[in-house]
Amino acid sequence: MIKVDRLKKTMGPERTPVLKDITFQMEHGEMIGLIGASGSGKSLMMSCLSMQQKWDGGKLTIDGEDMMNPAGKRRIRREWAYLEQNPALNVNRTALKNVLIGQSSQTPMWRMVTGMVRSDDYMGAMDTIEHLGLLDKAKRKAGELSGGEKQRIAIARALVHGAKVILADEPVTGLDPASAEHVLKTLKTLCEEERLTVFTVIPLELAEKYCTRIMGLAGGQLAVDVTGRRLTHGEKSRL
Numbered sequence: 001m002i003k004v005d006r007l008k009k010t011m012g013p014e015r016t017p018v019l020k021d022i023t024f025q026m027e028h029g030e031m032i033g034l035i036g037a038s039g040s041g042k043s044l045m046m047s048c049l050s051m052q053q054k055w056d057g058g059k060l061t062i063d064g065e066d067m068m069n070p071a072g073k074r075r076i077r078r079e080w081a082y083l084e085q086n087p088a089l090n091v092n093r094t095a096l097k098n099v100l101i102g103q104s105s106q107t108p109m110w111r112m113v114t115g116m117v118r119s120d121d122y123m124g125a126m127d128t129i130e131h132l133g134l135l136d137k138a139k140r141k142a143g144e145l146s147g148g149e150k151q152r153i154a155i156a157r158a159l160v161h162g163a164k165v166i167l168a169d170e171p172v173t174g175l176d177p178a179s180a181e182h183v184l185k186t187l188k189t190l191c192e193e194e195r196l197t198v199f200t201v202i203p204l205e206l207a208e209k210y211c212t213r214i215m216g217l218a219g220g221q222l223a224v225d226v227t228g229r230r231l232t233h234g235e236k237s238r239l
């Protein structure tokens, strides 16, 4: 179990508190949608959770183990993938190579340069690409894929490189509805199979359709945290 205990984050020269003592727990296999008004701190929360931003207070533990030390932060950066709105793929390499070679932080330099891969890695990557319904696109250059296909290749890459948690900040913004649905269905299935835990910023209507749990930020705090149902009018008015 992942526990976030009193996460605090201030921003700007005045050190304005943006996240105030955020506390929650995540079970393995949950798909959590994070919502909130513009400026409520959603992106900041994602970058704190992925350890890209320094915390001003609070603690993250996984199964009781403290992650706030250098080794814990390295583990989070290794095991938690950050899915961007526009995934950073090498457009001149095939989808398969993008999945295999990964991002520079995860891949030895010699592999980045030579593009060489081991055969068992190749088989594993092809299995994952097939599982995500992209087998016919594996040999296509990433630059020729649609936005939704690129996003699913980024998910395949995260899985192949051992991601246990995906943090996704608006992963379907800018995609057409069918592609957005495909990406979110893919994430949902992976959560149901307990291969992943997903924490994502998405619009409320999509969160209600795909997520097992919805958390809402307002005034720097978790104003809403509901599992397995839509938000009531009262809960929506708090956001």
Ligand SMILES: Nc1ncnc2c1ncn2[C@@H]1O[C@H](COP(=O)(O)OP(=O)(O)OP(=O)(O)O)[C@@H](O)[C@H]1O
Binding pocket: 011, 012, 013, 018, 036, 037, 038, 039, 040, 041, 042, 043, 044, 045
């Ligand atoms: N580098 C920064 N310096 C000062 N304040 C910042 C900085 N980055 C973010 N903030 C402030 O922190 C608050 C939260 O920003 P954040 O980007 O997390 O909001 P958000 O909920 O993701 O908004 P949106 O939905 O518009 O993307 C905002 O008030 C923003 O102005």
